[in-house]
Amino acid sequence: MDAPKSHAIAVAQGVAxxxxxxxxxATLDGLVASAAEQGADVVVTPELFATGYAPDRAWKHDGAAIRVALAAIARSHGIGLVASSVDTVGPAHHISASFFSPEGEELSRVHKRHLFGGVEQEYMTPAAAYGEPVNWNGTSWGVGICYDVEFPEFARSLSVAGADILLVPTAVPRVEEGIEGLGDAWHYSATQISTLQVPARALENGVVIAYANQCGPGFTGRSCIATPFGHNAVLLSDGPGxxxxQVRTEAIARSRIINSYLFDLGSQS
Structure with a gap:
């Protein structure tokens, strides 16, 4: 019987x-260095950080060259790295996320399936399907991008496919909207993705979710690591950090006994 695994997972947020x-x-390199110094095995960084989040412009930069640079950052610090770039395939531009090993090997590259807003939808092409989990360091990992996690199907698809930990680069714009005269219960804040939605996805699927956001003007920050018990083990503020x-796979397994959603989904379908 395999010994239980433990992973030190980091989320990093900064201003691009x-x-x-x-x-x-250079900013990304500093963030990754900090994660390595704190003992992380893998660090998740924000969506389109290398180019800055501007989907109408990001595709003009050399995505392949950026991925070479990202692999070098992972290798130089000896840490697993999840980072985002534009992947151009023929005429199509995809917002992508790559999972690099500490040796700089690209273990996985996935494309964003759910495009957010008119600019992404105009300049980018959505993936036809969610990515497949990848086995690394004794655990099954899934990768998605930003808006993907806001759809229940994303976390459910990856967890049904065997993923234990989901790694999600994101770039959430700051939104505060309410209905006048109806009170706080009728007010929406985009920070709720980190404080409510991501922990709920983790709980209902028995997975850990590491969700790394951009911060600074126009972004919410609040990168988080949610446990399968429905709480955030990490929740950053709105500044760089x-x-x-620490994630123990035995705790993930125990969460699936307490809340047997995945087993009951399969046994009753």
Whole structure:
């Protein structure tokens, strides 16, 4: 019988500058270095950080060259790295996320399935399906991007396929909207994705979710690591930072006994 696994997972958030790839990669390198210094085995970084989040411009940069640079960052710090770039396939541009090993090997690259807003939908092409989990360091990992996690089908699909931990780069715009005269119960804040929606996805699917956001003007920050018990083990503020959570696979397994959603879904279908 295999011994239980433990992983130190980090989320990193920072401020990116649109079109300044060199500066953004330098910022990313500093964040990854901080995660490695804190003992992380793997770190998740924000969506389209290397180019800055501007889908109408990000595709103009060399995504392949950016991925070479990202692999070098993972290798230089000896840490697993999840980072986002544009993957151009023929005429199609995809928002992608790559999972690099500590040796700089690209273990997985997935495309964003659910595009957010008119600009993404105009300039990017959605994936036809969610990515498949990848086995690394004795655990099954799934990767998605930003808006994907806001749909129940994403976490359910990956968990049914065997994923234990989901790694999600994101770039959530700041939104505060309410209905006048109806009180707080009728107010929406985009910070609820981190504080409510991501922990709910983790709970209902028996998975850990590491969700790394951009911060600074126009973004919510609040990167988080949610446990399958429906709580955030890590929740950053709205400024730059890195934080690490210890994840034990035996605790994930126990959560699926307490809340047997996945087993009951399969046994009653």
């Amino acid at each position: 500058v649109i079109d300044d790839v060199d500066q953004n990669l 890195v934080s690490v959570a």
